[in-house]
Amino acid sequence: MLIQMYKMTIKEKFKNSIRRGTGEAHLIMRANPKIDFSNYIIKAALNNFSYDNQSEGSRAVYIFELIELSNRKEKIREAVLRRLANERTDSWALDQLFGITALLAKNGDLQARKAIYKRFYKKRIKYSEWLGEDAIIAVDGIEGLKFIAEIKGKMIQRYPEERDDGFIVDFFQDNNPDINVYDELEKSAINRTYIKTYLNTILKYKNLRPGGKRQKYNYEIVSERINSNVMIPLPPADVKDLSESDIKKLASDFLNETDRLRQEKYMRIFDRIQYPYDYQSILEIAKGKYSNKDRLIEFSIKALRFFKSKDIRDFALEKISRAKYLDIYINLLIGNYKNGDSKLLHEIVQRTKNEHKIDDLAFSYVGIYTANKTKDCKVPLAALYDKLTCGIHRKDIVNILIENKVLPTKIMREIEHDSYEATRVLWLENN
Structure with missing residues (x-):
């Protein structure tokens, strides 16, 4: 990977970094103020390149900071405002465009502020009517919230x-x-009928919401x-509901089960909590032929990661x-890792090209090196960092490297400007 990186031109390194969301793009721009990176910035502004848009969120701050460093600000700004007005299919791209435009507006750009209000609730993307709310509130606070309430109240009166x-x-x-927000809305509702409609609707909805305690899971x-x-017989967050007796009863039932689909359901439980008996029956299943159409083997392998054995x-x-x-079988090293395995894990990263496979490896490697504290983590995790698009996993990798005191200086410099806020926090905590 290092050899490949050295062969890259400055622009190729920038393109690689901005797509992954690393701070290297920021450092490259500061070191090369005369080079025009505007086309790459525009592409990253108009498309949310994060691996999981919903979980990772917008990269608006990251993109805005690159715009501020650019020698072609106006060109990028015009492209952002144009796409904001016309994006009709990609919710997460539009969310990012609203975020970037809000930062432009807060920086004194009056046209950007108008563009946010003009686009809000216009040319709506189905099921994404909320887009633009954060931008309006970021720019105008409580007055922005009142505007949103008025628009929604008008819509409720119509429908x-x-x-x-x-x-x-x-x-x-x-x-x-x-701020007492409900009081502020009530004051405005006196003279603004749409806000009154909206306020009455949300208060009515709150009163209709079902109460009661959540279901507590047990063996039965x-x-x-x-x-x-x-x-999914047991939501992952509710595993803690099960008593030791419940777990043993479920494990015993699994031993007597012959139906593959029900066996898979049991393994979905023991993917989250350690199977209380000998692992041999699970290992025998795990040794079967893997198929992505039959997930019994996958969950059996995940259940085995709690056990340590030759x-x-x-x-x-x-x-x-x-x-x-x-990547499915790598999870078995979580409980069975030995120093020196880092060489194998590094080789796997080196030969893996597919973005989704890289993310799968990141999930497994984070599990391995969370369970096994060792300086051996440096080489494979640093190699993953150089390929990974997911900001959430990148944060986990950086955190493990810091905990083991092997974070490369290059990465430490970059994370101050990372696209993922939680990674930037790691820089603040360690500087």
């Missing part, structure tokens, strides 16, 4: 079946505890779900050496 849970109001309140409920058409390690290394879906 009385429309419902709204008031999330944006509660979110604003949480972030502005010094989980068993019933295993024998039903439900594919036969599991030998099975893992044998599969990793030749399996098509090697």
